[in-house]
Amino acid sequence: xxxxxxxxxxxxxxxxxxxxxxxxxxxxxxxxxxxxxxxxxxxxxxxxxxxxxxxxxxxxxxxxxxxxxxxxxxxxxxxxxxxxxxxxxxxxxxxxxxxxxxxxxxxxxxxxxxxxxxxxxxxxxxxxxxxxxxxxxxxxxxxxxxxxxxxxxxxxxxxxxxxxxxxxxxxxxxxxxxxxxxxxxxxxxxxxxxxxxxxxxxxxxxxxxxxxxxxxxxxxxxxxxxxxxxxxxxxxxxxxxxxxxxxxxxxxxxxxxxxxxxxxxxxxxxxxxxxxxxxxxxxxxxxxxxxxxxxxxxxxxxxxxxxxxxxxxxxx
Amino acid sequence: xxxxxxxxxxxxxxxxxxxxxxxxxxxxxxxxxxxxxxxxxxxxxxxxxxxxxxxxxxxxxxxxxxxxxxxxxxxxxxxxxxxxxxxxxxxxxxxxxxxxxxxxxxxxxxxxxxxxxxxxxxxxxxxxxxxxxxxxxxxxxxxxxxxxxxxxxxxxxxxxxxxxxxxxxxxxxxxxxxxxxxxxxxxxxxxxxxxxxxxxxxxxxxxxxxxxxxxxxxxxxxxxxxxxxxxxxxxxxxxxxxxxxxxxxxxxxxxxxxxxxxxxxxxxxxxxxxxxxxxxxxxxxxxxxxxxxxxxxxxxxxxxxxxxxxxxxxxxxxxxxxxxxxxxxxxxxxxxxxxxxxxxxxxxxxxxxxxxxxxxxxxxxxxxxxxxxxxxxxxxxxxxxxxxxxxxxxxxxxxxxxxxxxxxxxxxxxxxxxxxxxxxxxx
Numbered sequence: 001x002x003x004x005x006x007x008x009x010x011x012x013x014x015x016x017x018x019x020x021x022x023x024x025x026x027x028x029x030x031x032x033x034x035x036x037x038x039x040x041x042x043x044x045x046x047x048x049x050x051x052x053x054x055x056x057x058x059x060x061x062x063x064x065x066x067x068x069x070x071x072x073x074x075x076x077x078x079x080x081x082x083x084x085x086x087x088x089x090x091x092x093x094x095x096x097x098x099x100x101x102x103x104x105x106x107x108x109x110x111x112x113x114x115x116x117x118x119x120x121x122x123x124x125x126x127x128x129x130x131x132x133x134x135x136x137x138x139x140x141x142x143x144x145x146x147x148x149x150x151x152x153x154x155x156x157x158x159x160x161x162x163x164x165x166x167x168x169x170x171x172x173x174x175x176x177x178x179x180x181x182x183x184x185x186x187x188x189x190x191x192x193x194x195x196x197x198x199x200x201x202x203x204x205x206x207x208x209x210x211x212x213x214x215x216x217x218x219x220x221x222x223x224x225x226x227x228x229x230x231x232x233x234x235x236x237x238x239x240x241x242x243x244x245x246x247x248x249x250x251x252x253x254x255x256x257x258x259x260x261x262x263x264x265x266x267x268x269x270x271x272x273x274x275x276x277x278x279x280x281x282x283x284x285x286x287x288x289x290x291x292x293x294x295x296x297x298x299x300x301x302x303x304x305x306x307x308x309x310x311x312x313x314x315x316x
Numbered sequence: 317x318x319x320x321x322x323x324x325x326x327x328x329x330x331x332x333x334x335x336x337x338x339x340x341x342x343x344x345x346x347x348x349x350x351x352x353x354x355x356x357x358x359x360x361x362x363x364x365x366x367x368x369x370x371x372x373x374x375x376x377x378x379x380x381x382x383x384x385x386x387x388x389x390x391x392x393x394x395x396x397x398x399x400x401x402x403x404x405x406x407x408x409x410x411x412x413x414x415x416x417x418x419x420x421x422x423x424x425x426x427x428x429x430x431x432x433x434x435x436x437x438x439x440x441x442x443x444x445x446x447x448x449x450x451x452x453x454x455x456x457x458x459x460x461x462x463x464x465x466x467x468x469x470x471x472x473x474x475x476x477x478x479x480x481x482x483x484x485x486x487x488x489x490x491x492x493x494x495x496x497x498x499x500x501x502x503x504x505x506x507x508x509x510x511x512x513x514x515x516x517x518x519x520x521x522x523x524x525x526x527x528x529x530x531x532x533x534x535x536x537x538x539x540x541x542x543x544x545x546x547x548x549x550x551x552x553x554x555x556x557x558x559x560x561x562x563x564x565x566x567x568x569x570x571x572x573x574x575x576x577x578x579x580x581x582x583x584x585x586x587x588x589x590x591x592x593x594x595x596x597x598x599x600x601x602x603x604x605x606x607x608x609x610x611x612x613x614x615x616x617x618x619x620x621x622x623x624x625x626x627x628x629x630x631x632x633x634x635x636x637x638x639x640x641x642x643x644x645x646x647x648x649x650x651x652x653x654x655x656x657x658x659x660x661x662x663x664x665x666x667x668x669x670x671x672x673x674x675x676x677x678x679x680x681x682x683x684x685x686x687x688x689x690x691x692x693x694x695x696x697x698x699x700x701x702x703x704x705x706x707x708x709x710x711x712x713x714x715x716x717x718x719x720x721x722x723x724x725x726x727x728x729x730x731x732x733x734x735x736x737x738x739x740x741x742x743x
């Protein structure tokens with residue numbers, strides 16, 4: 001039998017009188033300040049101030065060293081900026097649709113490993129390897145794969161008599177965004193696989209065994225047992241992927257720079273273009289885009305949380 | 317005795333240090349960022365100029381870095397704002413924001429402007445002051461494979477200029493023979509896809525109206541412009557460009573032209589030589605490649621068949637907030653000489669905005685120079701490429717539409733003209 005000792009009032013008083021570093025709730029303010037200061041300084045210097053400054057700059061036109069207050073002019077201009085809306089559309093397509101591909105692919109790969117496919121150890125490493133590659137390497141690799149003349153994709157299509165389907169995958173506005181989404185999914189499928197695999201292994205064995213005793217087939221077990229129990233994990237993966245894709249830049253910049261005809265322009269690439277490729281030093285307008293997008297990302301995450309977390313509590 | 321010796325030694329040592337101190341104090345290090353990390357001839361020219369300067373000016377040393385152009389521009393844009401830009405950096409005239417922002421130092425009092433070619437000064441002149449050292453200049457040329465063109469059954473006339481119809485015929489014959497008529501790719505550059513169209517527009521419109529077109533004073537719906545664009549669209553639809561046009565990079569389009577799979581023509585600025593004259597094992601042109609230069613085709617009822625684009629490209633500028641302007645100015649002065657212009661022509665096989673002495677050019681590429689000079693004899697130059705004139709959204713639209721989508725066959729003439737007008741035409 002466990003005995004519970006209750007400290008006397010005198011003991012409690014003694015503890016308050018001698019604050020201990022072991023219990024942060026009882027540390028004095030200056031001790032807390034000393035420990036918090038470095039992290040706070042880094043946060044304020046590298047996150048809070050730049051964010052505030054971006055918001056502040058969005059009300060100015062900055063030419064060279066001169067800043068002119070323009071009020072909401074940058075925001076008004078943004079509302080009628082056709083390229084901005086194209087980039088918003090592309091980013092939303094990417095952010096809402098591509099995570100489904102990412103998560104489903106990751107789940108299928110995890111299930112394959114869980115089911116004990118041959119060479120599972122090798123496959124686990126092979127499927128996870130793209131996660132370790134930098135975007136630059138991944139982009140160059142897939143630019144080769146998508147190359148019209150000698151890329152392996154078109155070469156395979158030609159080899160099996162489907163040469164008519166050979167396309168300029170990154171040069172056709174109807175295909176370019178899809179090609180980038182596939183590339184991105186390939187890179188992150190391994191990450192989703194590892195998380196899903198860990199989640200599958202942590203499922204209660206008795207539930208899975210009970211379903212088997214009930215003569216539940218693989219398909220039914222997947223649909224009615226495994227996926228529902230993995231739902232919180234899958235939702236977390238979806239939202240993480242969503243946030244990542246709302247900020248996507250590297251892959252697009254290396255592979256298409258937003259082209260052809262702005263078909264792959266994302267908000268991040270457009271901000272970069274406006275800040276550094278626009279024959280101007282004005283940071284006001286790009287700051288306005290960044291500010292609007294910051295609000296949009298925050299709002300989208302909150303809404304997704306509300307919509308998807310009605311039944312399950314999200315864990316990230 | 318020993319004490320005296322020690323004392324004497326101390327005095328001598330102190331005197332030595334004291335005499336050396338001013339020399340150390342005077343040694344000033346300047347920083348310099350150059351483009352061309354992947355173009356050996358240009359890199360060597362810059363490096364040699366810097367070494368020569370350091371040898372002749374012991375009080376100055378130079379920390380020289382070679383950075384790819386896009387990265388250099390991005391870094392420079394951040395650095396000039398924060399006062400951390402290098403004393404001297406690479407710049408092209410199509411980046412006017414540095415001048416407009418007050419970040420460039422006028423060079424009039426540092427270099428001898430008489431060493432500049434007269435035509436190169438306007439590229440860097442603003443309010444009567446000159447802000448750049450125009451090292452690299454170029455004309456837009458139409459290179460071709462003499463053997464392949466002959467093989468498909470087209471004879472290049474003595475004027476080295478095909479008519480509009482003859483060029484169409486060349487394209488069709490090339491396609492029929494399975495040879496790509498025009499090697500071009502826009503995978504990593506914002507301009508090559510517009511070369512053939514805009515050189516044709518220059519010949520059709522003449523210098524004055526072409527200038528209006530580039531300054532937003534003439535619509536892309538002008539009948540003459542539409543006529544040239546329609547002709548161009550016909551070439552595109554006939555298969556003039558490689559299927560991989562949108563993703564083919566500049567370096568790859570070189571290889572495509574003079575190596576595998578091969579092409580009939582290659583529109584390119586005359587800096588073509590930077591890559592083509594590299595050793596074949598380094599991706600350069602094979603030694604026996606039958607290279608020719610023809611004029612861009614003459615347009616039907618064109619106002620100026622002899623017109624051609626001339627432009628200043630790679631230049632060096634001085635940061636207006638440099639703390640070492642004396643050394644930086646001295647380096648730029650030492651670079652701006654006729655002798656160095658001659659060396660540039662000799663080493664790089666490319667025009668320069670500095671004066672040069674053709675009689676002293678001793679190049680293994682003499683034949684190439686002779687042909688280039690012949691194609692530039694009695695021509696009327698228009699100064700600057702479209703991206704020297706187009707800014708901001710207009711430049712971005714040019715890049716997406718005229719450089720890429722239109723020559724890739726993704727847009728009709730009307731669609732392309734409308735997009736360009738909406739971004740560039742000042743009605």
